[in-house]
Amino acid sequence: xxxxxxQVTDEGVSREQKQELIKATTNLLRDVLGKDPSTTFVxxxxxxxxxxxxxxxxxxxxxxxxxxxx
Numbered sequence: 287x288x289x290x291x292x293q294v295t296d297e298g299v300s301r302e303q304k305q306e307l308i309k310a311t312t313n314l315l316r317d318v319l320g321k322d323p324s325t326t327f328v329x330x331x332x333x334x335x336x337x338x339x340x341x342x343x344x345x346x347x348x349x350x351x352x353x354x355x356x
Contacts, residue, residue: 288315289327295345296332304330 308328308333315321335345 287325287326288319288321289326289329290315291329291331293331293333294336295335297335299332 288318292307292311307330312323312326315326316323335349337343340348
């Protein structure tokens with residue numbers, strides 16, 4: 287019974303994209319490990335950029351800095 291948790295920032299991931307992630311992840315586990323798709327759980331969590339950090343900095347700050355540089 288595989289369980290996969292996918293975390294992404296909450297920056298406009300569409301319902302269709304989430305469906306594709308779930309389908310592709312399920313198929314990957316089936317193809318590589320021989321896991322039964324009916325017992326494969328995939329959970330997608332959307333995390334606010336204020337709750338996600340890279341290199342000691344909030345993703346919100348990184349995005350704002352890059353936008354200002356453009």
